[in-house]
Amino acid sequence: MTEKTRYSDAELDEFRQIIKEKLKKAQKDYEQLRDGLSNSDGNDVTDTSPTFKVLEEGAATLSKEEAGRLAQRQMKFIQHLQAALVRIENKTYGVCRETGKLIPKERLRAVPHATLSIEAKDNR
Secondary structure (H helix, E strand, O other): OOOOOOOOOOHHHHEEEHHHHHHHHHHHHHHHHHHHHHHOOOOOOOOOHHHHHHHHHHHHHHHHHHHHHHHHHHHHHHHHHHHHHHHOOOOOOOOOOOOOOOOOOOHHHHOOOOOOOOHHHOOO
């Protein structure tokens, strides 16, 4: 029996659904982070009395920096998921970019944007 070189269309459809669900959640999370950075909810240090303003400004700055890092990370995750959808359309999804072998389904279900098999990651 020959070794499979790619996943079937039905298998790719399963992965497409998994990725679309994760993408939808990731985009929602990104929007919340972005809204928090822009203070679109209207809650900021300007809403409090001047006594607490200095303390809150420092905490708000740290919080915004952390939210900014999280938003950047979330955007990178979204981009990886979108690239995985392109690989599905190209029918190259699930193929390790170093070994050329299929990445196990279990790994792709857990990390749907994976481009390396565990074997290839261990060799790095």
